Amino acid sequence: MSIEYNLNNLKSKVSKSVTIVAVSKTKANNLIMKAYETGHRVFGENKIQEMISKYESLPKDIKWHMIGHLQRNKVKYIAPFISLIHGVDSIKLLNEINKHAIKHNRVIECLIQVNISNEATKYGVSINEIDELYNHSLTLQNVLIKGFMAMASFTNDESKINIEFKSIKVQFDRYTKINSNFNVLSIGMSGDYKIALKNGSTMVRIGSKIFGERMV
Ligand SMILES: *Cc1c(COP(=O)(O)O)cnc(C)c1O
Secondary structure, three states: OOHHHHHHHHHHHOOOOOEEEEEOOOOOHHHHHHHHHOOOOEEEEOOHHHHHHHHHHOOOOOEEEEOOOOOHHHHHHHOOOOOEEEEEOOHHHHHHHHHHHHHOOOOEEEEEEEEOOOOOOOOOEOHHHHHHHHHHHOOOOOEEEEEEEEEOOOOOOHHHHHHHHHHHHHHHHHHHHHOOOOOEEEOOOOOOHHHHHHOOOOEEEEOHHHHOOOOO
């Protein structure tokens, strides 16, 4: 199936109020352009170098989302143009983003990455660390926390995935009640986006269902 078909098919299944981040990591510029030409503008990458080279050669109205783990020493490279950083999981990283946002005279929107799967290998703060990171963000003028990003366990057990997504939805609801800036719940990938949508996802990050399987 073509990228155009995949994207339109996905859009027909997902409510218009849900943002689809087309995860283009490892995919060549000409494939990204196929999605772009259908009108799609939101793309996600997880490696800084790859994102920068794509940013430089592709149309400037693309909204680039950093969905991977972000090292502090790399923030400076994406600070001028990044649209949303999904993977904020420490005060030090948030401080660094703020510092470079100030240099570029902009406010950088971020999501707090929350570890809902308890897999030791995954990034993200635990649910009981959210408040500390969020409260710290309020002291920084040039970062704005828009919501949460989370990944479910890599499993076929749908009830487990459902429980994990529910655990972040509860936190999201708690925050949206007290904070009008909070409106992004980034949960759901190609394999589990339907479960994520049932749990109130407002942003899905879809790679292989749009671009096909990745070789790496
Ligand atoms: C690669 C990636 C995705 C997309 O994965 P697919 O299964 O191809 O849809 C989503 N989120 C993150 C953080 C990723 O690294």
